[in-house]
Structures are given as structure tokens and as C-alpha cells.
Amino acid sequence: MTLIALLNELWAAVAALGFAMLFNVPVRALPACCTLAVIGHASRFALIHWGIDLVSATLLAALLVGFLAQGWARQSGRISVIYAISAAIPMVPGVSMYHAVQALLHLATAQSVNTTASEAWLVDAGINATRAAMVVLSLTLGIAAPRLLWPRVHKKD
Numbered sequence: 001m002t003l004i005a006l007l008n009e010l011w012a013a014v015a016a017l018g019f020a021m022l023f024n025v026p027v028r029a030l031p032a033c034c035t036l037a038v039i040g041h042a043s044r045f046a047l048i049h050w051g052i053d054l055v056s057a058t059l060l061a062a063l064l065v066g067f068l069a070q071g072w073a074r075q076s077g078r079i080s081v082i083y084a085i086s087a088a089i090p091m092v093p094g095v096s097m098y099h100a101v102q103a104l105l106h107l108a109t110a111q112s113v114n115t116t117a118s119e120a121w122l123v124d125a126g127i128n129a130t131r132a133a134m135v136v137l138s139l140t141l142g143i144a145a146p147r148l149l150w151p152r153v154h155k156k157d
Contacts, residue, residue, distance in 0.1 A: 005045065012041035012090035020086040029082055032072050036087035040065040044091055055134045058091055062142020070146045084143045093135040100128035 016037030020030055040061045047057035069084035103125035107118060 005042075008045070009038045009042050012037045015090045016086045019089045020082070023086075025082045025086060026078070029076065029078060032076075032083050033086040036065050036068055036072070036083055037090050039068065040087050041090050054093075054131065055138050058135050059138035059142050061091065062088060062139045063145060064142075066143045066146035067150075069143075070150050080147060084146075088139050088143055091135070091139060093132040096128045096132035096135065100125045100132060103128065 013034040016033050017030060020033040025033060043064055044057045044061035047060055048054060052060070065087045066080070066084050069080040069087065072083050073080035103121045106121045107125070110118060110121075
């Protein structure tokens with residue numbers, strides 16, 4: 001693993017930590033949130049490196065994060081959402097969203113009506129927006145599936 005990849009995982013932990021602190025995650029749960037963020041982000045990076053597309057890699061990484069969060073939640077007595085949501089934040093497709101909005105802004109601020117350039121910007125916006133939506137859907141399914149497949153058992157009084 002290169003230094004750039006290690007720094008990328010470090011920043012994933014920082015992003016998860018910031019988001020967790022913003023939403024008042026208990027202090028004892030913060031190391032677990034950071035660890036899950038690094039595991040999820042690194043696994044997605046490895047899957048992409050091995051040739052799996054971004055959406056499928058994100059789904060598999062989110063499933064891994066979701067199942068690990070369920071296990072951590074069972075051990076700690078907390079709900080898994082505090083771990084899983086914070087850990088999924090670094091995998092949100094910010095670059096695709098940025099490129100989609102940038103292409104739409106090029107369309108909106110075009111001085112002349114050039115249909116070829118306008119079509120290219122529209123296609124670029126559509127591709128990036130669709131990719132971002134698919135990644136967000138993969139994150140949602142990956143985090144929700146473990147909670148649905150492995151429901152929390154409440155103790156009877």
C-alpha cells in the first residue's frame with residue numbers, strides 16, 4: 001500500500017470522526033467509528049483496485065461496514081447506526097456529485113447555443129448524477145441490509 005493510500009484512509013477516519021462528533025456520538029464509540037471508516041474505505045479501494053466497479057465495490061464495502069457495526073453494537077449495547085452511518089460518510093461520492101453540478105452550471109451559463117457542447121455537458125451531468133445516485137443507493141442498502149437480516153433481540157422483562 002502506498003503512502004497516498006494510507007493518507008487516504010487516515011482522512012477517511014478524520015471525516016468519520018468529524019461527522020460522529022457533529023451528531024453527538026458517545027465518546028467511547030468514536031474509535032469504533034473511525035476504525036469502521038478505515039475498514040470500509042480501504043475495502044472499497046481494494047475492490048476497485050481488483051477491477052470491481054465503483055457501485056458494486058461500494059455495496060460490498062457498505063455491507064461489510066453494516067455487519068461489523070451490528071457486531072460492535074451487540075457488544076457495546078448501542079445501536080449500530082451510530083457506527084455505520086459515520087463510517088459510510090467517507091464513501092459518499094462527492095466527486096461525482098461535484099462533476100454533475102459543474103456540468104449543469106456550464107449548461108446554465110452558456111453564452112451561445114452550441115448544441116454539440118450542450119449535449120456533451122448534459123450527458124456528462126447525467127452520467128455523473130446517475131453514478132452518484134447509484135453509489136448512495138449502494139451505501140443505503142449496504143448499511144440497512146444487516147439491520148434487516150440480523151434484527152436486534154430485545155430481552156423480556
